[in-house]
Amino acid sequence: MGVPANQRATDSSAGDPKAGDSKAACSKALDTKQRILEAAEALFVERGFSGASLRAVTGAAGVNLAAVHYHFGSKEGLLHALLDQHVGPINQDRLERLLRLEAASAPAAPSAEAVLRAFIEPALMRERGRDPQRVRSLLGRIYGEPPHLVGPLVEREFGALGRRFVEALERSLPQLPRDELRWRFQFVVGALLYVISGNAGLALQFGPELGRASTEELVELLLGFVEAGIGAPARASRAEGTE
Amino acid sequence: MGVPANQRATDSSAGDPKAGDSKAACSKALDTKQRILEAAEALFVERGFSGASLRAVTGAAGVNLAAVHYHFGSKEGLLHALLDQHVGPINQDRLERLLRLEAASAPAAPSAEAVLRAFIEPALMRERGRDPQRVRSLLGRIYGEPPHLVGPLVEREFGALGRRFVEALERSLPQLPRDELRWRFQFVVGALLYVISGNAGLALQFGPELGRASTEELVELLLGFVEAGIGAPARASRAEGTE
DNA sequence: GTCTATACGCCGATAGAC
C-alpha cells in the first residue's frame, strides 16, 4: 500500500530514464516547462483559472506538483507566463498594424474603422496552428476572475496598448469629446471580451445555431457594430460644471 | 492547547443563551440567514466569488460556518439566493418596461432605442437605498467565474429574459438579418456587463478621471453607443449556403 | 540546476451531538 505513484499517467519522456547528460537534463527541463504550459492552457480555458487545480495541471502534464513552483514561482506566475506567451504576440500585432496605418495615412489620422480593425482582428484571428477557440478563450476567461488578480494583470498586459489605441482614436474622431470617446472605447473592449470569452449567451442562450459564425464573419459582425457605435453623434449631455 | 474557538469574534447575539422560546428561535433564524446574505454580498463584491471563503463570510456575519450549508445548501446556493434577491427585481423591471412599451406602441413595434433603454436602465439604475456601486458590481462580477458555475446560472437568471428582448428587437428592426441582430445583442450584453463589473479598464486604465461619470450620464453614454451599433446597416457578408 | 517527496494551513462540505 501507500505507493503514491498516480502521476506519470501519460508518459515519462521517450528516452531512457538513465540519460544523465547535462544537455539532456537541460532539454528535459524545457520539456517539463513546456508541458506544464500546454496542460495549463487547456485546463485554464476549460475550467477557468480558479477552477483548474495545479494538481490537475501537473497530473495532465505528467510532471511533479512542485515543478510548477520551481519554474513559475506560483500558480499566478504560471498564468502570467501563459499570458505573456499568448497576448504578447497579439498586442504586438495590434501595435504594428496601428503604426503601419498611421504611417500610411500621415500626416492625416487613419480612419476610426481602420484603427478598430487593427485592434480587433488580431485578438480574434491569431491562432498559430492551434485550435483557435482555445487560444481566444484564454484571454477572455481572465476577466472576471477575482479583482485583486485581474487588476495588475490587465494593466501590465494591456494598459499601455489600450491607452495608445485611445490616442489614435482621438485623432481619428477629433470632434468627439475626449471622455465620451474613452467610454466608448471601453464599450468596445467589453463587447470584444464577451465575444472572446465565449462564456455566456450565444450557444447557451440561443442553441447551437448562433455558434455557426466563422472567425472571419465574427470579425465583420463585431466591426460593423463597434464602428457604428464609436462613430455615433456625441450625446454631449454633460456640457457643464468643470468649465 | 488545541482550543479551536476562533469564531464568535464579533458577537454571539444579544440575548442570553438560555432563551428557548420558539418565536425567538425563528426570528433568530431569519436574522442569521439575512446576516449571512449581507456579509456574503459585501465579500463577494470585494473579493469575487471564488476569492471570498465561507469562513470569511460567516466570520463577518458572526454566525457558525455550518449555518450557511443549513440555510443555502452550499456556497453556490448562497450565491444563487443572493442573485435571486438582486437580479430578480432588475429583470422584472426590465420585463415590465418592455411590456409597457409594446402595449403603448401596439400594433406597431416599439423603437429599438426604447427597447434597449428598457434593457439597460434597470441594470445600471436600481439601487434600493444601498451603495449602488456595490449592487451593480455583484452582477458583473459573476461573469468570468469558472464556466461550469456561470453557465447554468446565466441561463437560469437571464436566459428567458434575453430571448424575450431579442424577439422584441427583431420586431423593431425587421430589415436586419436575424443572426446579425442576435450577435449584436450579444455585443450589447458584453458592453453592459463590462461597465457593470467596473472590473477592468476605466479607473485602472486612465486614472480616476474617467470614473467621474454619474449613473445617469453612464446610461446615456452606453445607450448612444449601442443604439448606433445595433441600428447599423447590415453587413450581410454571409448571404450564401443555407438558402 | 532540475525534480521529487512530503508536510502545512486553508478551503468547502458533511455527520451527528445538543
Next chain:
DNA sequence: GTCTATCGGCGTATAGAC
C-alpha cells in the same frame, strides 16, 4: 436551528535526491 469535529482536496513551501 445551531454547533463541533472531521473529511478530502486545494495552493504553497521546503528538504533533499539526482
